[in-house]
Amino acid sequence: MVVEAMSPYWGEHWGNPSSRENCLNLHASATISLARDKLSTLLKTPQKRLIFTSGATEANNLALLGHARAKAFETGSPGHLITLSTEHHAVIEPLRQLKREGFRITELNPEKDGIVSLENLVESFEKDTFLVSVMVANNEIGVLQPIKEIASICKSRGITFHTDAAQGFGNIPIEIDQLGADLFSLSGHKIYGPKGIGLLIISEDCIIQPLQWGGNQETGLRAGTLPVPLVVGLTKAIEIALKQLDKNYQILKTLRNKLWSGLNLQIPGLILNGSLEQRLPNNLNFTIEGVSGSLLHKKLRPYISCSSGSACNNGSPSHVLMSIGRTLEEAKSSLRLSLGRETTFKDVEIAIERISKVVFDLRKS
């Protein structure tokens, strides 16, 4: 359905939405307006604060760099920001860039279950803390952070709260209008939408400096011609994800729990990474004691698309697993399994059987 919705905009409707000088361009411009209108209703958020980006990476960069620089410009000095050591690189790296620019950054370690302690968070506030960035759900271990509580703690202190919702949005219920986040990033391709598009949702009074200049698109916050087919695809993907959320949540959670209990029955010595209760319904991440990580992945690859870390880790051992106390060896012999809308009960049975056999063979050899 997403591909079908995008299809006319790759061909006959190829106009430029930034120009209104002819019918084709007017059509493109109206398409963007309609998409923005629809998104505003679906996400219950004002239209003018929805900024289309190329994905969650850009949304995070615009949120963090854009807000921090605007604040420093306003106050005359760089201040202090807080995040978690388990955040995605698309948050950690822009913050490290801010450090090079003179800001002070605290990277808090979460508890052993992957979830931040609110007490530790509050203790880490400094006089000039102005921004906290904590993700909705971790991309590797799937744990859910208490973002509503964090948003409220930040609000009571006048601190801006950013959340990277790339993994959580569309998989768990999130009322963006009730949440209290000032900056909210999401990505198209995490919800079966196209790659190369995302959104930054900015609260009414949150100041942002643009990262790029050129045209006056996106209220001057993100110059550049919008990719009409991708905007249409993202809108459709969000519509479907929200419509099917409850149903998909229940199915995925049942399948994931079946996978976890089945693996535990067959393989002794599995260590779950991250809380099971506060977790995305489609995520499993565990360490298998006593097997070589590289052999494990090599033997499983022909049968199962699995990983040990994140696509953005460049092959290094997972910083998330190390942050929750796994050793280097344990991090390497960990498996991250994600279930999707097309995963069936049979797939789960096959995965249990294959993984158990590979682990049995490796432990024997």
Ligand SMILES: Cc1ncc(COP(=O)(O)O)c(C=O)c1O
């Ligand atoms: C939590 C999180 N943030 C950001 C990103 C980057 O998103 P994008 O590929 O849309 O830039 C990802 C993608 O893996 C992610 O999982």
